[in-house]
Amino acid sequence: MAGKKYEYLYHIADAKFRAFGATLEEAFENAALALFNAMIDTSKLKALEERKIEITSPDIKMLLVEWLSELLYLFEVDGIIFSEFRIDKIEKKGGKFSLKGKASGVPIDLLYHKFDTQVKAVTFHELEVEQDKTGEFWIQVVVDT
């Protein structure tokens, strides 16, 4: 797995991917990267605008869904294609999980940006947040397109 940030898996109607990271934060960041690259190649996009994101959830899987859903919401409402993600810390406190982070990207310009598809939502179906024997984290997500 070394060096691989994410990979897409087969799903008939929708997009399914796995994201990896040496830390949980990195795996969450790579899941966000996989999410946006399912819609458009973000590798050449400039990260000009930034949004700060803070989320608290009852469990780690819900935290992941809410993190990705918030990015989709900002993508649609603020019209930003995010390509860089930074999560400072994922914490467990008083039985709840929280994250603080930011996402940066470029405002949508329909003349230049050609989307392959639109991710509508992040589902709980086959959702996984796991740590393997080597200590590496992996995440599995099915999104509705």
Added chain:
Amino acid sequence: MADGSIKDAASILTKVNDYTWDIPMDYKPGMRVPGRIFVSSKLLESLEHDTLTQVSNVATLPGIQKFAMAMPDAHSGYGFPIGGVAAFDRDTGIISPGGVGYDINCGVRIIKTNLTVDEVRPGMKELIELLFHEIPSGVGSKSKIRASDSELTDAFLHGAKWAVESGYGVKEDVEHCEENGYMKIADPGKVSEKARKRGKPQFGTLGSGNHFLEVQYVDEVYDPEVAEVFGLHKGQVTVMIHCGSRGAGHQICDDYLKILDRATHKYGIQLPDRQLACAPAESTEGQNYYKAMAAGANYAWANRQVITHWVREAFTRFFRRDDLGMDLIYDVAHNVAKLEEHTIDTEKKMVYVHRKGATRAFPPGHPDVPLIYRKLGQPVLIPGSMGTPSFVLHGTPKAMDLTFGSACHGSGRVSSRGAAKREFHGETIQKELAVRGICVRATHPSIIAEEAPGVYKPSEEVVDVVHQLGIARKVVKLMPIGVTKG
């Protein structure tokens, strides 16, 4: 054969008749009713294992009646299968956002014209170009309407009726919509600010994915008597609009999945898949979702109504005539939950029927069928995929017996969107379709590749199962001549 399809489906399923296969109760622990899949032996070959798992998961939900069902176009989704029908008792059952899906009231409408295919075909390229520009589509596209907060609230409340009263259509349009274009239970107060923000700039937009606007013609008439009442005859041009509630609906589903996820724990409901999150149907959480879902459904009816208006304007401008007879034949939802009365074991019961990728198909005489169609049954509109035929059917009493008054919703995927892009090349498909007389205009070629005709089950095959079962009967076949896609 699709990846993940079942090699030994026949050994798992019990054959009831040529088009009905049951998943026995012992297939999965916790099943309260058997699963029932309506397919031909040929469609059975492309049925995925995941679809069986998902149907049997639905069968474990509290208060489920008769069977967890899958229509002939069924394929695996997330939580509930796509092409799924499940009814839950009002008092002992549940309601689930996953049983409706993210695109609340994704649906289809057909508008007729008095133009013939020979009149329209020569200018098709220019006409489709005009429609592509007049009706915004694709990721990031914005509406031409700047809706105010109060207009948005009105649309959530009154759906297509709001649109017509705002000048987008005529009053006959709402009479020809399922629910007369709006569910009265809707409560915009149950819709989040986030859903409002997503919905506000998107009125009258098609969206992306499998949504489309298609110019079609009547290629074959199966039942001339019914066709005449529906106002359809051979060679006539029609327009089909397939879209839903856009970001507003997605956000409503998203919001309530989280709320119902907590409710699932609160009410001690055991779930095999978290995406099936649900609450007792009559609980506060369940009803709040139902009222918000209805608001989302109304948004979708308003959306299709606004698009209809722009389609009429475009045709009038293009043909320089305003006597084109562009009446709405009907508008159906295929992602929705409804409280309906059904007869179960000779007893009349109120049930929440969840149709996720399934079309309501009510019989002759049903009070919810518009008066002009009541003798014949509800028009059932089944869109094809890009380049394949669509169908109009009519409802029958048998659907009430077998499927809670439901039929299929389309042709059903057999290949993933990702696989489609590897396998098909958008520009090549565009050329092939052009040779067959179908003009496609999309935002760019890969959109065409992922919706290529080859990624769907043949629509004829799916509709024939519905027809043979008798849960709806074929009236006409519509062939596309022009398609716009997001």
